[in-house]
Amino acid sequence: MTGSETAAPLLAVEHLTMRFGGLVAVDDVSFTAYRGEITAIIGPNGAGKTTVFNCLTGFYRPTAGRLAMHQGGEILRLERIEGFRIARRAGVARTFQNIRLFAGMTVLENLIVAQHNRLMKASVFSLAGLLGLPRYRAAERAAVERARYWLDRIGLTDRADWLAAALPYGAQRRLEIARALCTGPALLCLDEPAAGLNPRESAELNELLLGVRAEEGIGILLIEHDMSVVMGISDHVVVLDYGRKIADGTPAEVRADSEVIKAYLGEDDVEELAPLRPLAGGEGGAHATGVGG
Amino acid sequence: MTAASGIASGQAARPPALWAPILKDAVLAALVAVLLALPLVGLQTYDIGGGALGIRTHFDWVALAGATVFAGRLALRVVDRLYRSREQRGSAVLARLAVWGSRQMLPITLVGIGFAVALPFLPFSSRYLIDLGTTVLIYVMLGWGLNVVVGLAGLLDLGYVAFYAVGAYTFGLLAQDLGFTFWEALPFSGLVAASFGVVLGFPVLRLRGDYLAIVTLGFGEIIRIVLLNWAPVTGGPNGIGEIPRPSFFGLPFARSAPEGVTTFHQFFGLEFSPDHRVIFLYFVILAMALVTNLFTLRIRRLPVGRAWEALREDEVACRALGINPTTVKLSAFAIGAMFGGFAGCFFATRQGFISPESFTFIESATILAIVVLGGMGSQMGVVLAAILLVSLPEFGRALAEFRMLIFGAAMVGVMVWRPRGLISHREPTLRLGTVRVR
Secondary structure: OOOOOOOOEEEEEEEEEEEEOOEEEEEEEEEEEEOOOEEEEEOOOOOOHHHHHHHHOOOOOOOEEEEEEEEOOEEEEHHHOOOOHHHHHHOEEEOOOOOOOOOOOEHHHHHHHOOHHHHHHHOOOOHHHHHOOHHHHHHHHHHHHHHHHHHHHHOOHHHOOOEHHHOOHHHHHHHHHHHHHHOOOOEEEEEOOOOOOOHHHHHHHHHHHHHHHHHHOOEEEEEOOOHHHHHHHOOEEEEEEOOEEEEEEOHHHHHHOHHHHHHHHOOOOHHHHHHHOOOOOOOOHHHHHHHHO | OHHHHHHHHHHHHHHHHHHHHHHHHHHHHHHHHHHHHHHHHHEEEEEOOOOOEEEEEOHHHHHHHHHHHHHHHHHHHHHHHHOOOHHHHHOHHHHHHHHHHHHOHHHHHHHHHHHHHHHHHOOOOOHHHHHHHHHHHHHHHHHHHHHHHHHHOOOOOOOOHHHHHHHHHHHHHHHHHHOOOHHHHHHHHHHHHHHHHHHHHOOOOOOOHHHHHHHHHHHHHHHHHHHHHOHHHHOHHHOEOOOOOOOEOOEOOOOOOOOOOOOHHHHOOOOOOOHHHHHHHHHHHHHHHHHHHHHHHHHHOOHHHHHHHHHHHOHHHHHHOOOOHHHHHHHHHHHHHHHHHHHHHHHHHHHOOEOHHHHOHHHHHHHHHHHHHHOOOOHHHHHHHHHHHHHHHHHHHHHHHHHHHHHHHHHHHHHHHOOOOOOOOOOOOOOHHHHHHO
16 A cells, blocks of 8 residues: 555645535545545545535535645645536546436446547537547547446446446446546545445455556545445545544554544443444444444 | 235235226216316307307217217226236337337438438329428428427427527518528528527526426517517517518529529529429428438537437536536527527528517427427437328318317327337447447
């Protein structure tokens, strides 16, 4: 695993606060994600994890705080970029907790739509595309090649022409990740990618994410309840509870943190359950669901 | 044990009870039909002399309507019950036909175009038939234009006729005030209509579904009412008359031309016939419709077209992928409106006279019905539905007042057997298989 000291910072979240009326969903949260590392954000339901993602990807405008993305030598302030531009300008791609594929389009089309901006540029206001100029055709071929690369990686090449809605659940999850990767991101935000996967699919997902981290050199931000995924692949874990950050460190450090155990299991039970070290198992799916709630 | 036997006895007692809901349903449907028919069919006014009106009752017709609906509904439900799933069994023939059609798309298209081109020269062809063909083609073109907005981008537009009106009035005014000919005005009609599409698009960017439908409905009415009331410019209810007819590369279709102008029949050494212009108009709209189709088929495979469909599927995911929903929606509105404008321009030159009466809500509803009945997003479906919706009432003229009844029955039939439109098959914009070959 790459140490935080050697890796270059990719995203610095500083004092992020998100208020909805009287409700403080995210309260003064700061953390840093590094290039070439997997950063997991965990916490009980309602801790504000998805809200952090929505702030990062422009679906919410944060009430306060600074979201600095280090991209190509310059610092981009995500909270100042209009929502849909974040993906292109800052290179932040995401998946959703409840899968959001283009269900009525084919698997391949889903991956081509993800390359919209690149293709749009090549089609010159659609004129080059309408005329079928070689410049556009080359761009389209390149887009198909890129899509095919990711299809091979997620094992869906032979189902490329299926409707996305016809895929089984696990394949839909993988396709959504591939679609996000097709945008060519610097930071990939995955919202519960292992939710609803069986242990084998979940292990395949780990492999895919580790491969992406190693080969693409991008940063991955991961919200996950499945502890086998979190403990197995993250370099760095941030724990949220009631909108506040309660722990931040390596998986081993976080696992031993008394605040974290308290947040997951409740204060009263800590004395009795702590010796059992419920988080120590790591690989147990049963543990994971129990902890994740 | 007791639970199991309970289920078993329940099953044994079930079959007779199965028919009760079906009967009840049929009776209910018949009741609704009778209630509707009572004032609509049961009471008929007639002239009793001296301009006074008397009322005649026709309760036998009401009973007939009730009985027909009862029998029809019963038959439908019984068939439904016998062949468990209607989707697979009841409409098997139609479904198989649709699948066959989508496989043989190219030959069918070529035969269709060939027939359309040959139509004016076929032995059974008549001026009436060509006129009807022209009307059908106008609706095909409008349907294809609206298909971009509703079928591809998924934006429900109930005011599409506004763009048709804008196109027609653009030509009307350009011809009246600046002496433009059809061919000179055609691009402007499309351009002005497209700008109106953008104007409508901006306020409705955040709306979808029912809300979007209401606003677009209002927009259609606003345009019509402005045309009706802005008399100094649009001529108000009197409309605009004497709109120039199109010429064949500068050759007018007229019996006699002023000094120095050669007419079409003189140039080609033909006997003058008023049919020439009718046939020419038919070919103009055929060409315009085909260009519309070609353009739409092409743009569907471009990033813009795919973004339209992606937007229809999931707007949130589009934003997360860096697609600007604003430009995507506006481009759909603009391009859909542009084709409406072209069609409007043609309508003006064909009629020679336009008034707000031609652009009522019923037109929008017809065009939308063509798109929905044909199958959202399906180009071929639009053609089939336009032929069905426009020519069925025409061929039914012999049946006098019953023709709308036939029309309604046909629509109910389509919705019962093909609830997702005549052709609900969607062809992917690209396949990995074909790319591999290339």
